[in-house]
Amino acid sequence: MSETDYMLAVEGLTVSFDGFRAVDDLTFYVDRNEIRVIIGPNGAGKTTVLDLICGRTKASAGSIKFQNEELRTLKEHQIVRRGVGRKFQTPSIYDDLTVFENLEISFPRGRGVFGALAFRRDAEVRDRVEEVAKTIFLADALQRRAEFLSHGQKQWLEIGMLLIQQPSLMMLDEPVAGMSVAERKKTAELLHTITAGRSVLVVEHDMGFVEDIAHRVTVMHQGKILSEGTLAHVKADQRVVDVYLGH
Ligand SMILES: Nc1ncnc2c1ncn2[C@@H]1O[C@H](COP(=O)(O)OP(=O)(O)O)[C@@H](O)[C@H]1O
Ligand SMILES: [Mg+2]
Known part of the structure; x- marks a missing residue:
């Protein structure tokens, strides 16, 4: 073909x-x-x-x-x-970790790095986590444990955990099920933001x-x-x- x-x-x-x-x-x-x-x-x-x-x-x-x-x-x-990311209907976030930690563990692992390089990598990860948190409306909730997020925020967090891997195609199955009207509007806004350069x-x-x-x-x-x-x-x-x- x-x-x-x-x-x-x-x-x-x-x-x-x-x-x-x-x-x-x-x-x-x-x-x-x-x-x-x-x-x-x-x-x-x-x-x-x-x-x-x-x-x-x-x-x-x-x-x-x-x-x-x-x-x-x-x-x-x-x-x-x-570069294909998939979000399932039930969010697979870690309830007992913070928003920051959930995003951090989703950052793609490169080869093992040490010393000064590891330090630079830490800074890079932190920058990416903060940037993604802002995109998913959770910049003020980085230290909150995921279990205390609203249903909608949990869905956004899972979208963030995909985003941090910078997929070129993101697939989402019924992302607004169970969300309030206000959360649906924000999710629509979020999807428009993240579509730049990729497909959804x-x-x-x-x-x-x-x-x-x-x-x-x-x-x-x-x-x-x-x-x-x-x-x-x-x-x-x-x-x-x-x-x-x-x-
Ligand atoms: N792994 C599977 N084994 C057998 N049947 C399946 C499997 N996955 C889906 N199906 C069947 O395929 C059809 C389509 O399912 P699905 O893709 O979940 O539909 P939708 O998401 O549009 O509601 C349904 O009849 C479902 O029962
Ligand atoms: Mg279905």
């Missing part, structure tokens, strides 16, 4: 579970600086698409090109190292939030793409209304 300018090029992606095609011949492309939202009814295959891209589930057919490199043959940790792929149900963030929307139904385009475009598509928005 040919080289593309897309950050992510998914072509013919298919996975079967005991003969059931959860994702069925899926083709879509995501640009750099783009926020793409995948919507669709429960069981459409949205989470499975994220599982396939991050290597947690192995595809039966098709290709997943990330910056023109095939991911299908790579292991999960190799895909992370290539979000699975989401909250249509107000989708409206705030999506550059383009891919609608899935029964493992396939039902419709794709701007939110206005897919909202005007009668098939989307019939299987999803009308409910």
Whole structure:
């Protein structure tokens, strides 16, 4: 297949579970600086698409090109190292560590460094932690233990733990579930900030939030793409209304 300018090029992606095609011949492309939202009814295959891209589930057919490199043959940790970050629905933060420590342990480990070099590295890590904390609205909470954060702040912290690894593609599964309206607005703002230079792929149900963030929307139904385009475009598509928005 040919080289593309897309950050992510998914072509013919298919996975079967005991003969059931959860994702069925899926083709879509995501640009750099783009926020793409995948919507669709429960069981459409949205989470499975994220599982396939991050290597947690192995595809039966098709290709997943990330910056023109095939991911299908790579292991999960190799895909992370290539620059793909994935946030799951339940945050996997360390409750008994502070915000600072949670971010610090997520900083990518280089080769072992000693003496003056280690000292310089410490400063670099501290600078990055502070910068990321500011981005995720937690600059004033660096010394707070994660267990005392609000639900929304915990979600932001996990986004920060991905951000500190500077992924080129960030994937988030229902990031605003359980958040207050104010937290949803701030999360939308956060996603716009972090999209610069990378791509963001979000699975989401909250249509107000989708409206705030999506550059383009891919609608899935029964493992396939039902419709794709701007939110206005897919909202005007009668098939989307019939299987999803009308409910
Ligand atoms: N590991 C698995 N084994 C068997 N079936 C699965 C597995 N993962 C997902 N499925 C099935 O694939 C379909 C799509 O699931 P999912 O991707 O979670 O949907 P969505 O996120 O759109 O709600 C569902 O019918 C689900 O039961
Ligand atoms: Mg899901």
